[in-house]
Amino acid sequence: xxxxxxxxxxxxxxxxxxxxxxxxxxxxxxxxxxxxxxxxxxxxxxxxxxxxxxxxxxxxxxxxxxxxxxxxxxxxxxxxxxxxxxxxxxxxxxxxxxxxxxxxxxxxxxxxxxxxxxxxxxxxxxxxxxxxxxxxxxxxxxxxxxxxxxxxxxxxxxxxxxxxxxxxxxxxxxxxxxxxxxxxxxxxxxxxxxxxxxxxxxxxxxxxxxxxxxxxxxxxxxxxxxxxxxxxxxxxxxxxxxxxxxxxxxxxxxxxxxxxxxxxxxxxxxxxxxxxxxxxxxxxxxxxxxxxxxxxxxxxxxxxxxxxxxxxxxxxxxxxxxxxxxxxxxxxxxxxxxxxxxxxxxxxxxxxxxxxxxxxxxxxxxxxxxxxxxxxxxxxxxxxxxxxxxxxxxxxxxxxxxxxxxxxxxxxxxxxxxxxxxxxxxxxxxxxxxxxxxxxxxxxxxxxxxxxxxxxxxxxxxxxxxxxxxxxxxxxxxxxxxxxxxxxxxxxxxxxxxxxxxxxxxxxxxxxxxxxxxxxxxxxxxx
Numbered sequence: 113x114x115x116x117x118x119x120x121x122x123x124x125x126x127x128x129x130x131x132x133x134x135x136x137x138x139x140x141x142x143x144x145x146x147x148x149x150x151x152x153x154x155x156x157x158x159x160x161x162x163x164x165x166x167x168x169x170x171x172x173x174x175x176x177x178x179x180x181x182x183x184x185x186x187x188x189x190x191x192x193x194x195x196x197x198x199x200x201x202x203x204x205x206x207x208x209x210x211x212x213x214x215x216x217x218x219x220x221x222x223x224x225x226x227x228x229x230x231x232x233x234x235x236x237x238x239x240x241x242x243x244x245x246x247x248x249x250x251x252x253x254x255x256x257x258x259x260x261x262x263x264x265x266x267x268x269x270x271x272x273x274x275x276x277x278x279x280x281x282x283x284x285x286x287x288x289x290x291x292x293x294x295x296x297x298x299x300x301x302x303x304x305x306x307x308x309x310x311x312x313x314x315x316x317x318x319x320x321x322x323x324x325x326x327x328x329x330x331x332x333x334x335x336x337x338x339x340x341x342x343x344x345x346x347x348x349x350x351x352x353x354x355x356x357x358x359x360x361x362x363x364x365x366x367x368x369x370x371x372x373x374x375x376x377x378x379x380x381x382x383x384x385x386x387x388x389x390x391x392x393x394x395x396x397x398x399x400x401x402x403x404x405x406x407x408x409x410x411x412x413x414x415x416x417x418x419x420x421x422x423x424x425x426x427x428x429x430x431x432x433x434x435x436x437x438x439x440x441x442x443x444x445x446x447x448x449x450x451x452x453x454x455x456x457x458x459x460x461x462x463x464x465x466x467x468x469x470x471x472x473x474x475x476x477x478x479x480x481x482x483x484x485x486x487x488x489x490x491x492x493x494x495x496x497x498x499x500x501x502x503x504x505x506x507x508x509x510x511x512x513x514x515x516x517x518x519x520x521x522x523x524x525x526x527x528x529x530x531x532x533x534x535x536x537x538x539x540x541x542x543x544x545x546x547x548x549x550x551x552x553x554x555x556x557x558x559x560x561x562x563x564x565x566x567x568x569x570x571x572x573x574x575x576x577x578x579x580x581x582x583x584x585x586x587x588x589x590x591x592x593x594x595x596x597x598x599x600x601x602x603x604x605x606x607x608x609x610x611x612x613x614x615x616x617x618x619x620x621x622x623x624x625x626x627x628x629x630x631x632x633x634x635x636x637x638x639x
Contacts, residue, residue, distance in 0.1 A: 169252045170268070183490045185535075188524060188528040190237075193285060196219035197223050201223060204216070214363065218286040255460060263463070273478045290450050293326055301341075305348065320359025340420055394448075422457050513588070596627070
């Protein structure tokens with residue numbers, strides 16, 4: 113007779129995960145997904161290896177950011193930055209001149225920056241290049257802390273290689289700074305969740321302040337942060353709510369001030385459905401890259417706490433912002449750029465589980481797929497508007513006494529064309545803005561698309577209402593339209609369009625990217 117096999121039943125009470133840790137994440141595992149991942153990675157990676165993991169992405173991002181950064185002309189939004197940066201301090205502080213209150217801190221920063229380094233195209237874009245370089249380092253450092261140096265290196269390099277990363281590194285707008293602060297805020301969140309300390313919450317709160325002031329829409333990241341703490345760290349949820357609320361207050365207060373003084377932000381967007389449809393190309397540069405990163409992100413599961421942080425960071429804004437877009441305009445998907453580090457890291461986690469050759473292959477694929485976009489972004493029209501080319505045509509073809517017409521019905525009231533000539537026509541090549549009450553071309557700023565033409569804080573005359581009287585005996589008129597149009601005079605509207613069609617002949621039409629430029633010549637005999 114043999115003894116029956118003995119089965120030892122586990123003690124459920126001793127091994128069950130606590131209620132606030134339903135996935136058992138507090139048990140440190142080999143993948144670094146436990147309570148103290150930094151200690152795991154310290155044992156696995158030496159200091160030089162961990163240092164290289166964030167230095168390499170930083171140098172790569174800095175190099176790609178500087179490469180060809182001065183080639184594209186400033187586009188509409190960048191011209192707005194230039195206009196504010198070269199206007200008076202008073203103009204930047206007066207709410208009447210604000211198109212969007214959430215941009216005011218960035219414009220003040222750029223105003224100070226221009227005082228130090230000037231207003232060349234490269235100088236205006238340099239803060240974004242620096243911000244993206246630091247962001248690449250932080251992306252790699254955070255991933256190294258959570259997963260190890262190999263994943264950290266992959267995360268930083270993938271982030272640096274994405275066409276969208278270099279695109280916004282080379283743009284004089286606040287999106288790169290917003291991305292940097294989003295990474296910083298998430299880094300402090302990880303520190304506070306790991307070991308709650310006062311200084312970590314203070315750091316997180318300051319990062320949230322900067323996040324909201326760099327771009328208020330980016331505060332949607334807090335929804336993702338809150339979800340992660342609700343799922344995994346409920347014991348610090350109350351402290352987080354207080355810290356996040358205090359940090360978000362300055363941005364909310366600024367938005368309310370702007371709303372009361374100048375009305376809702378002047379953002380424009382398509383419907384929520386169109387916003388979602390445009391996301392793959394706008395967020396990743398190429399739809400194929402979006403599909404590749406999404407596929408890799410799926411392989412980063414199961415839902416460990418550290419991975420959940422990135423999943424919430426990447427996905428929650430995509431779910432929330434289309435809902436917000438139903439009730440208020442949003443600045444398209446530029447406001448989603450701060451999710452790029454999360455997508456890059458989720459892809460890196462998947463590559464960290466595969467052989468190194470697969471990781472190298474994926475990086476090569478990202479380079480090959482993104483190369484045409486990278487090259488196009490560094491062309492003269494790389495930012496979708498050939499503003500420098502527009503001014504060059506006018507400079508070459510214009511004659512003394514020429515006039516220019518900007519169409520108020522165009523996006524931004526035609527400010528893009530006016531600012532392009534102000535920016536790129538040399539001093540002394542001014543055209544008479546016969547309908548706008550001022551000179552266009554080589555005269556300085558023009559109001560940042562606010563609806564008020566302003567130069568150095570001074571308001572220009574109102575738009576001319578008597579087209580016949582304002583045109584006078586002008587023999588040649590330049591018409592600058594925003595967008596590429598078959599008929600340059602269509603939708604000019606009113607007496608102005610009638611007069612331009614009957615009195616002038618269309619001598620020549622140019623269509624530099626993003627614009628339509630027409631030269632009209634008076635068909636009546638002189639004398």
